[in-house]
Amino acid sequence: MSRLLEKPNIAMSIKSTGSQLSSSVSTAAATSSSDVDDADGESASRTTPHTSITPDHTSQTVTARAPSTPMRQKIDQVLISLVSGAAAGALAKTVIAPLDRTKINFQIRNDVPFSFRASMVYLQNTYTKEGVLALWRGNSATMARIIPYAAIQFTAHEQWRRILQVDKDGSNTKGRRFLAGSLAGITSQSLTYPLDLARARMAVTDRYTGYRTLRQVFVKIWVEEGPSTLFRGYWATVLGVIPYAGTSFFTYETLKREYQEMVGSNKPNTLVSLAFGAAAGAAGQTASYPLDIVRRRMQTMRVNTAQGDRYPTILETLGKIYREEGIKNGFYKGLSMNWIKGPIAVGISFSTYDMIKAWLIELSHLRKNSNKN
Template sequence: MSRLLEKPNIAMSIKSTGSQLSSTMTTASATLSSDLDDADTSRTQLSPSETSGVVLVPATTVTPMRQKIDQVVISLISGAAAGALAKTVIAPLDRTKINFQIRNDVPFSFRASLRYLQNTYANEGVLALWRGNSATMARIVPYAAIQFTAHEQWRRILHVDKDGTNTKGRRFLAGSLAGITSQSLTYPLDLARARMAVTDRYTGYRTLRQVFTKIWVEEGPRTLFRGYWATVLGVIPYAGTSFFTYETLKREYYEVVGNNKPNTLVSLAFGAAAGAAGQTASYPLDIVRRRMQTMRVNTAGGDRYPTILETLVKIYREEGVKNGFYKGLSMNWIKGPIAVGISFSTYDLIKAWLTELANLRRVEK
């Protein structure tokens, strides 16, 4: 009987031992998990030379080169989409502006620009308002893609605002170099777009291919780069001022609000301000390049704009500063901020979305 009475004590001892064993196992499991986490963390921080023979999990095997390639691809896609959307929205206003820029016999006014839009619609139909937009798309898609991507790369090369520094001069230089890079690689398409914008399909060029064919045969291949230097001189203040203004406003916004990713409306406002500043800084040279690009198809101008200097002198003597160098600027103050605002905000939005999508795909792997 005494032995039977001792059985509960044995059970209690076993139970206690089991409880201790369970607690010990739990502690060991937690310690093992922590050790594994530490080991995994230390593994991801190893240098390339130390990882020889170590098998990494596919989700963490993203090389710096692959990251750079992904960033370039994302920038190209985002820039192309941003440029295409922005230019399509303001295409009718752009065509109107170009037609007034190349003529010295018709003064610019909002009433005259509305009359031009009405006459174009009545005589050629609504699609005529977007005439030349195919050439614009053929140019703006690679142009915007190259420009935004080049800007990212020039910022990295020049160490713009690196480690929280405020390098305003480098910020402007990065934008200017991005504009020169993209303009140099796509200039013949810009000339073709201008030619199509100032002619109709009956007396001018019916297709983009015909523009290049006629210019090559009738005027020579060098004509495809007529006005190039005026364009480069103009893109330096335009792209530099645009990117500088937009990046500066984003920086100031971050310092005040503490958010480095402004919402779409704020980005649109910053882009609009950047567009207005950039257009104003470079507008006289924009007039010069349009006159030089279209002088063979512009009956009012003829062949009277052979060089940048002669074009500047002629415009100043015959039309003055306000009605010559800044002719149609008020139209640019409407379309420029709209286009640049849409372009910058769309670029940031699509880039953020594609970056997040790329990160999710890496995690899923």
């Protein structure tokens, strides 16, 4: 009986033991599975969204940002060049506006010889008859032209330098340096030429007998002379801007390069930049001045109808000036005034451009750093 009674106990013991073993195995398996998951770093339920969503999101973000970063940098560079060039041109032309108006008035007349004394008399008479603001007459047309002109010119110069690979990797490509400046001048002059003609018309007339506003210049020319008149003298201007812009940019960039090699600094101070710009302006004005005379005569032909002067083509204008006024008093009439105003204007323009551009680049870097933080 005792043995019989012991059998159920054995069975119960075996069953209990099996149950415990099964429970232990289940617990161990669960524990082992948890340990394996912990060894991998995350549980399956937590790992899945982290590995499937976050990396995809990150890759999408990187993919979205990667192509836009170089493009954004290029856009920033162009905008900085446009703003710097516009400010530089506006400041330079405003400073020398009275001298510029004086020079144009002597350029278009063949009955009055130019001299420094005569130019001072002209400035005094203008001030006495029309007031001090008359010395800046036509400056609104100048600003309407020079702001886009200078902005386009400096920006185009940066782009032409990049396209032509000027002085890339420390090389000394003087020919390309000159070509980049010439192409920049052609680009800006072509896009703003009618404004240059309007500015010349306003500079050689007074507010009573001439044009009262810039809009009136365009309306009267369009109605009375035809739209093609807005581009009269264009080819003389283009031929003149090739040596002018090419020589100006070439001289300035070459002087900066020589300065860098001598001093070891690629950022000359403001006075040095002014001096380099002045030298560039003098060289550029001298190289292109005869064609500047031609374009002014052609632009203002209808203004001087009382004198019966007609300048329909470049060759006829050159021949007429040579026959009636000679080389010195014709082709280089008013050049001494240009030697005063030209270096001042170009010096201010180049140095202001470099200064504002450096300031805007620094401001842009500060903004990017603040956005990262």
